[in-house]
Structure formats: structure tokens, C-alpha cells
Amino acid sequence: MECEDFKPNEHKEEMMAVQDTMDVLRGKWKIEVLSSICFYNKRRFSDILNDVNGISNKMLSKELKELEINQMITRTILDTHPVTILYQLTEHGKTLGTIIDNMTEWGKMHRKKIIGK
Amino acid sequence: MECEDFKPNEHKEEMMAVQDTMDVLRGKWKIEVLSSICFYNKRRFSDILNDVNGISNKMLSKELKELEINQMITRTILDTHPVTILYQLTEHGKTLGTIIDNMTEWGKMHRKKIIGK
DNA sequence: CAGAATCCCCTTGGATACTG
DNA sequence: CAGTATCCAAGGGGATTCTG
Numbered sequence: 569m570e571c572e573d574f575k576p577n578e579h580k581e582e583m584m585a586v587q588d589t590m591d592v593l594r595g596k597w598k599i600e601v602l603s604s605i606c607f608y609n610k611r612r613f614s615d616i617l618n619d620v621n622g623i624s625n626k627m628l629s630k631e632l633k634e635l636e637i638n639q640m641i642t643r644t645i646l647d648t649h650p651v652t653i654l655y656q657l658t659e660h661g662k663t664l665g666t667i668i669d670n671m672t673e674w675g676k677m678h679r680k681k682i683i684g685k
Numbered sequence: 686m687e688c689e690d691f692k693p694n695e696h697k698e699e700m701m702a703v704q705d706t707m708d709v710l711r712g713k714w715k716i717e718v719l720s721s722i723c724f725y726n727k728r729r730f731s732d733i734l735n736d737v738n739g740i741s742n743k744m745l746s747k748e749l750k751e752l753e754i755n756q757m758i759t760r761t762i763l764d765t766h767p768v769t770i771l772y773q774l775t776e777h778g779k780t781l782g783t784i785i786d787n788m789t790e791w792g793k794m795h796r797k798k799i800i801g802k
Numbered sequence: 803c804a805g806a807a808t809c810c811c812c813t814t815g816g817a818t819a820c821t822g
Numbered sequence: 823c824a825g826t827a828t829c830c831a832a833g834g835g836g837a838t839t840c841t842g
């Protein structure tokens with residue numbers, strides 16, 4: 569965000585782009601769900617439910633759906649009995665890594681500065 | 686977010702950091718408000734109200750308060766009649782630039798890939 | 803196992819009106 | 823000008839129960 573070289577409303581496309589990114593990340597549990605899947609590479613519903621502390625099945629279901637719609641993850645049905653369902657990051661999903669790294673760094677810095685310690 | 690080198694719950698600090706960042710950015714108008722102030726360097730309430738398309742005074746007031754609490758902006762009261770109030774980015778606020786740039790880039794890429802065009 | 807269904811509360815955000 | 827106050831609707835999200 570360079571601060572001298574643009575006028576609001578001349579940057580509609582950039583604004584929209586940021587909002588698009590926020591839309592993908594906005595849910596309360598998105599990053600944690602993503603992280604769980606990311607770490608294990610393949611992960612099942614109930615596994616993620618255990619990984620992400622505090623999430624309910626309803627919310628997990630919802631977050632997974634949205635992530636799938638946004639093509640951040642894939643959902644694979646295995647023909648077992650009972651069925652097993654695997655969630656994995658897409659290549660596109662993995663490209664979020666940079667942003668998440670940035671947010672991690674910034675968040676740490678912010679905490680030191682604002683929240684104290 | 687490296688995907689092979691951590692276990693969930695061994696990355697609590699990182700998770701927390703990302704959530705802290707999201708907390709600062711989560712509001713519907715945060716980035717646009719930030720952008721408005723950023724461009725003009727100093728900006729008044731009613732100016733931002735005009736810059737940010739669709740925002741209500743209630744929401745603007747709320748977003749500004751939160752941004753101030755998080756020390757992203759400062760609020761300066763000028764002794765005029767009637768009073769003038771200036772909002773400006775803090776140095777800390779300006780450090781968000783990198784993240785916003787990244788989100789802009791990713792959002793554009795995402796739109797091309799997912800939303801099509 | 804992998805959800806869907808239901809109920810219910812709380813927060814977000816929009817619209818409008820009012821104040822120092 | 824710079825907000826507050828109020829009312830209201832929609833959705834997010836928790837807890838619990840049910841199902842193929």
C-alpha cells in the first residue's frame with residue numbers, strides 16, 4: 569500500500585482484490601483449518617475437528633465448504649465402509665502460504681508493540 | 686506457512702499471531718478506511734465518509750475507534766470552530782502496507798484463477 | 803465416520819434521526 | 823462537523839440431536 573501514488577476510487581481493482589482475499593480468509597476458523605490440512609497433507613473431517621480447538625462440526629462443515637468453493641482445498645471420497653473423506657490443499661491453496669507467513673510475522677510484531685510482551 | 690515442518694498445537698503462537706492480524710483487519714471497511722487516510726495523509730471524518738463508498742457514519746465511527754485502539758491511526762482534535770478532527774496513520778499503521786500489498790496481489794491472482802477473468 | 807438439522811443467542815451492519 | 827442513539831434485519835456461531 570504505497571501511500572502517495574493513488575487516489576481512492578481510482579484503486580477500485582486493488583480494493584476489490586484485497587476484499588477477495590479477505591473473503592477467503594474471513595471465517596473465524598479458516599486459517600486453523602487450512603493449517604491442519606496443510607500439516608498432515610491429507611486430513612479427515614473428524615481429524616480436523618480434533619486438531620482445531622473449539623470448532624464445532626457445524627462450523628467445520630461450513631468452513632470446509634467455503635474453502636472448497638474457493639478452490640483452496642479438495643474433497644475426496646474414498647470407497648471404504650464407512651466412507652472416508654479426505655481433504656487436501658490444492659496448489660492454489662498452497663499459494664496462500666506467503667500471506668499467512670506475512671500475517672504471522674506482522675501479528676507477532678503487533679502483539680509485542682500493542683498488546684505488550 | 687511451511688507445510689511439512691510443524692504439528693498443530695505446536696504452532697499456537699503462530700496461529701495466535703495470524704488471528705491477531707485478522708482481528709485488526711476483519712471489519713468490512715477497515716482496509717478502505719485505512720487506504721483513505723493513507724492517501725491523504727491527514728483526513729477528516731466526513732472526508733472519509735465520502736471516500737469510502739457505501740459506509741455509514743455509524744460504521745465509520747466504529748471502524749475508526751477500533752483502528753485507534755489498535756494504534757493503527759491517531760485522532761487529533763484541532764481547536765477550531767466547529768472543531769476539526771484529523772485522522773492519520775501511525776508509523777505502526779504504515780507497517781500494514783506489506784500485508785495489504787500481498788493481499789492485493791494474491792486477490793488479483795485468485796480472481797483470475799477462480800472467479801474467472 | 804461425516805456430516806445435516808434444529809434451536810437460540812450474539813454480533814454486524816444498514817437506515818434513520820438526533821446532538822453539541 | 824463529528825459523531826451518538828435507536829431500531830431492526832441478517833448472518834455468524836455455539837450446543838445438541840439426528841442420520842445414512
